[in-house]
Amino acid sequence: MVLQKRLDYGSHGHRVPDKPPVTTLAPVKRSLRIRKKQMYALDLLATAAETLLADQDNLSSRPNINGTPEGMKSVKVEQFDKAFPLRSMAVQRDACKGCTVGRAGISGFLRQANMRLAENSSTQNLADSVLESLTANSDVLAKDSFVRSRKSCRLGFGLGTIPEYGAIGVCQPWSTRSAEVKQVHRARPTVIRSQADTDAAALCALVETMDLDTRPPAEASSGSSSGVHMCSDYGGHSSHPSCLANVQHAACRDDDENSSGCVHPSTSGNNRGYIPHYIGDRRIRRLFASRLRKAARNKICGKMSCKGSKLNFCAKKMSTVRRRVQQTTLKRKRHAQLYSEKSSDEVKLTIKSFSIPELLIEIPDNATVGSLKKTVSDAVTTIIEGGLRVGVLIQGKNIQNDNKTLRQAGICRGRKLDDIGFTLECEAARDSSPGVIVPEEDFVDASDVDKFATIKPEEPDENEQLMQDFPGCSLSDPGSVDYPVEWTTQETSASSQAIVPFADQNVEALAIASVPLSRSKRLDFGQRRIRRPFTVAEVEVLVEAVEHLGTGRWRDVKFRAFDNAHHRTYVDLKDKWKTLVHTASIAPQQRRGEPVPQELLDRVLAAQSYWSQQQAKLQGDPPVPEICPT
DNA sequence: CTTAGGG
DNA sequence: CCCTAAG
Secondary structure (H helix, E strand, O other): OEEEEEOOOOOEEEOOOOOOOOOOOOOOOOOOOHHHHHHHHHHHHHHHHHHHHHOOOOOOOOOOOOOOOHHHHHHHHHHHHHHHHHHHHHHHHHHHHHHOOOOHHHHHHHHHHHHHHHOOOHHHHHHHHHHHHHHHHHOHHHHHHHHHHHOOOOOOOEEEEEEEOOEEEEEEEOOOOOHHHHHHOOOOHHHHHHOOOOOOOOOEEEEEEEEOOOHHHHOOHHHHHHHHHHEEEEEEEOOOOOOOOOOOOHHHHOOOOOHOOOOOOOOOOOOOOOOHHEEEEEOOOOOOOOOOOOOOOOEOOEEEOOOOEEEEEEOOOOOOHHOOOOOOHHHHHHHHHHHHHHOOOOOOOOOOEEEEEEEEEEOOOOOOOHHHHHHHHHHHHHHOOOOOOOOEEEEEEEEEHHHHHHHHHOOOOOHHHEEEEEEEEEEEEHOOOOOOOOOOHHHOOHHHHHHHHHOOOOOHHHHHHHHHHHHOOOOHHHHHHHHOOOOOOOOOOOHHHHOOOOOHHHHHHHHHHHHHOOOOOOOOOOOOOOOOOOHHHHHHHHHHHHHHHHHOHHHHHHHHOOOOOOOOHHHHHHHHHHHHHHHOOOHHHHOOOOOHHHHHHHHHHHHHHHHHHHHHHOOOOOOOOOOOOO
């Protein structure tokens, strides 16, 4: 069986359709002990999973996965909301917060959870209270999230729920988009039944009301708890091996100064309309995994509210080791820095929610529940195995200097804290977990992200283009070959998600289908692109292009030789040329990376020299002849 | 948006 | 690769 871990992060910003999950949760605590919390979350998750599984046995019917017309989505949603206002809200809220829910089915979980709660008379009251609290806290995000979850959620089949803490759901991969939609909107009734279906491969776990404080989960109150969701998305989105914690902003924290402090406008709980502002205002951060290296780190994203101002915490994968070094725990950082300065104003941060990495599990339908449990357990274990690290992001930049004071870092009372993020990542490398795999398709959805981000998605077919241009060249696409594991960005604002036309989904699907190997992904704020060393073939193509076009026409070079290599920008080409020139100038022993044939380097120097002269000569004569000496 | 350079 | 100043 294969298990995939995914990282999600929640953001208020935009959402990528495919994105997975997240969730949210309850109101928050102001403490910053994330680590512990996370652990709790995991524990809860595990517990919930078990519980769910146990319950699962009772379920037999299979959810209706027949597609529902896309157009119906909105309508259904509305209906759903009306029918189950409270639940809906709760669900939405969750979804928005943590759940980015890609295709995972957070909403499904929530529903499931709700249903279960409802069904269980003994827990009814509790459930109600939980829902109430959720509802009460529901904020602007609710709607958005809902939309998001709907879209992303493939199927959310809850396995069971633990009223007090949350619920864990299993997602069935077999569902189609329409099916997903249907499920999400339809229903409550089918959700639970679907659980029984063993075809599903995805597993989603959601834990709510995770208390961030060190208190045991049990002690957490709905009002002051944060939720953790763990989801596995079968959707084939990129999965993040890491875990992510989403801290929802507090936009809506009750105690959050009545939302006055909220940066984002919030809609009333009754307002089901989508609220674009919310998203727009917020900075979105994404988690992503370093695509290279075993470093599959998990991060957690969350938001915090700070006396009116909110902090957005996001986790993303850091690709560099040095970032990894940042092991400072959130708590530590906060405490140490917060109190180090005597006269400094106190900065209060509230973590609204945490999302646990999404897990994708593929398991044969004839597998036993026990094996499923074990799979889930292994997945969770893998996630927490390596411990957690915390990073601080300000305006998307990772603050590596732990000695900086918060004030120096820009985290102070008067500041707008929206652009401050915290990242939590699991140390455990994804490779460490045997059963975890990342489907290629997972990366395909990057295009989705791009759509929202307005950034062009990277295409996998760059090599093809190169081949066309340079038949003799054989290029390998590092992106598709060298980086088996990539994470798509997640982010997404509820708003963007909500805004996305349904048609887009189809487009996305098509895109994915046509570009199966694509690993494109959108980078999150502050995220560094994955390193994709130029191959010799690419170098050759570059050299040839420069020989013809010169060294000052990178855009042309790009179009000519790397038009389809979307991950190579003209700036990249320029940079590469720069390094090539440098490489050619140094002793072979000093060169690093894949050795470039001396012949090419010679051409580089020749072309560089030639074009330098041309430039000097033709200072004012733009049109450059496409002839180059070699 | 492109270039050009420094980081 | 990133970031930015310039044009």
